[in-house]
Amino acid sequence: MMEGTSKGPSRKSGLLDSDVESVSVASLVTADSPRLAGENVEHAYAIARSNTAFPPIIVHRSSLRIIDGMHRLRAAVLQGRDEIDVTFFDGSEKDAFILAVESNVHHGLPLTLADRTAAAERIFKSHPEWSDRAVAAATGLAAKTVAAIRRRSATGEAAQLHSRIGRDGKVRPVNNAEGRRRAGILLVQNPDASLREIAKAAGISPGTVRDVRQRLRRNEDPVPLRQRKAELKTVQKIRAAMGGGPGATGRGLDQKAAMQALMRDPQLRMSSDGRLLLRLFAVHVETRQRQRLIKCIPSRWPRTVTELAYSCAREWYQFAKQLEACEGGETADSEQVLEDAG
DNA sequence: ATGTTTCGCCTGGGTGTCGG
DNA sequence: CCGACACCCAGGCGAAACAT
Numbered sequence: 001m002m003e004g005t006s007k008g009p010s011r012k013s014g015l016l017d018s019d020v021e022s023v024s025v026a027s028l029v030t031a032d033s034p035r036l037a038g039e040n041v042e043h044a045y046a047i048a049r050s051n052t053a054f055p056p057i058i059v060h061r062s063s064l065r066i067i068d069g070m071h072r073l074r075a076a077v078l079q080g081r082d083e084i085d086v087t088f089f090d091g092s093e094k095d096a097f098i099l100a101v102e103s104n105v106h107h108g109l110p111l112t113l114a115d116r117t118a119a120a121e122r123i124f125k126s127h128p129e130w131s132d133r134a135v136a137a138a139t140g141l142a143a144k145t146v147a148a149i150r151r152r153s154a155t156g157e158a159a160q161l162h163s164r165i166g167r168d169g170k171v172r173p174v175n176n177a178e179g180r181r182r183a184g185i186l187l188v189q190n191p192d193a194s195l196r197e198i199a200k201a202a203g204i205s206p207g208t209v210r211d212v213r214q215r216l217r218r219n220e221d222p223v224p225l226r227q228r229k230a231e232l233k234t235v236q237k238i239r240a241a242m243g244g245g246p247g248a249t250g251r252g253l254d255q256k257a258a259m260q261a262l263m264r265d266p267q268l269r270m271s272s273d274g275r276l277l278l279r280l281f282a283v284h285v286e287t288r289q290r291q292r293l294i295k296c297i298p299s300r301w302p303r304t305v306t307e308l309a310y311s312c313a314r315e316w317y318q319f320a321k322q323l324e325a326c327e328g329g330e331t332a333d334s335e336q337v338l339e340d341a342g
Numbered sequence: 343a344t345g346t347t348t349c350g351c352c353t354g355g356g357t358g359t360c361g362g
Numbered sequence: 363c364c365g366a367c368a369c370c371c372a373g374g375c376g377a378a379a380c381a382t
Contacts, residue, residue, distance in 0.1 A: 113365095113366075131351085131352065131353085132352085132353075133351080133352070133353090141366085141367090142366065142367050142368075143352095143353085144353095144354085144355095144366085144367080144368095145365085145366060145367070147353075147354080148365090148366090164352080164353095166350090166351055166352060166375095166376095167351075167352095170350090170351075170352090170375085170376055170377070171375095171376080172351075172352055172353090172374085172375050172376065173352095173374095173375075173376095174352090174353075176374080176375070194343075194344060194345085195344075195345065195346095196343085196344070196345090204375085204376085205375065205376045205377070206344090206345085206346095206376090206377095207346090207347090207374095207375075207376070207377085208374080208375065208376080210345075210346075211374085211375095224373070224374075226353095226354085226372090226373065226374080227373095227374085
């Protein structure tokens with residue numbers, strides 16, 4: 001995903017050649033500007049009229065495309081000059097565009113909000129791994145505005161990335177719940193393993209493993225409440241986007257989503273009774289199988305199967321009532337998550 | 343080698359201000 | 363009125379430094 005691009009959200013290191021060269025104005029390509037409305041002619045005239053020497057423009061070496069300095073180029077033409085001072089940029093087309101945005105944000109005629117928003121959307125496609133703050137720093141938008149644009153335009157690759165690269169070049173997960181659950185299972189299976197061993201196997205940092213271990217010791221969920229809320233919100237957004245398809249049951253519980261959440265809990269997965277509970281629920285969740293099951297029942301058994309089904313239903317009802325009566329901390333906690341996310 | 347602490351950064355939520 | 367923005371805060375992260 002990152003071929004031909006810089007490793008982190010900064011293009012400052014070693015990409016800009018500091019040597020200034022004089023280049024023929026006619027050889028330069030004027031395309032792919034971050035300005036949606038093109039350059040401002042009045043601004044170019046203003047530069048041309050001011051008799052001060054302007055700094056070199058930045059040009060993408062391989063394509064001779066102007067990255068920064070369209071107005072200065074226009075001013076040079078207005079002044080009747082054939083050549084202009086240029087600093088070449090050696091990098092990918094994608095990075096060249098970002099440099100163009102950064103340059104226009106930080107000096108000269110500022111980009112409009114529409115320009116910057118369009119630039120952010122383009123960066124999401126070319127550099128989906130960048131953090132909101134990194135994109136914000138490049139486009140001159142606020143990080144929260146960038147996050148909002150990302151949510152609006154989240155499609156394909158950008159929506160699937162689970163981690164982002166910050167301005168410090170470090171990779172951080174957007175939601176590390178899966179890594180925490182993996183670590184939780186590994187900690188139960190290998191109680192003597194070091195934090196670093198668990199961290200390596202689970203794909204998270206030792207610091208996070210340490211936090212998971214402390215949570216398990218306190219009998220807490222390895223995933224913090226906030227992350228669980230975020231997961232539930234995501235599930236609900238998907239359900240909303242699907243318009244309430246199979247599995248979405250209106251006001252009722254989304255059985256599949258609830259089942260997936262239960263199956264991710266190491267406490268349930270690591271105990272035999274927990275696994276039994278998951279298996280019992282699992283056979284009920286796939287409602288599309290119901291018609292197939294009805295069809296497979298031999299004609300001599302319908303009455304017996306019906307009675308058996310009612311009997312099981314009564315058992316489950318009693319089970320639910322009994323569970324409801326036990327107002328334990330964990331149960332209340334989970335319900336609070338569901339309520340808050342709703 | 344391992345566990346712990348520290349640091350700088352991240353996201354997301356809340357609140358108030360400002361300008362189109 | 364709404365969107366963008368600037369703050370502030372909480373909770374979380376990876377990486378490095380430090381202590382044992």
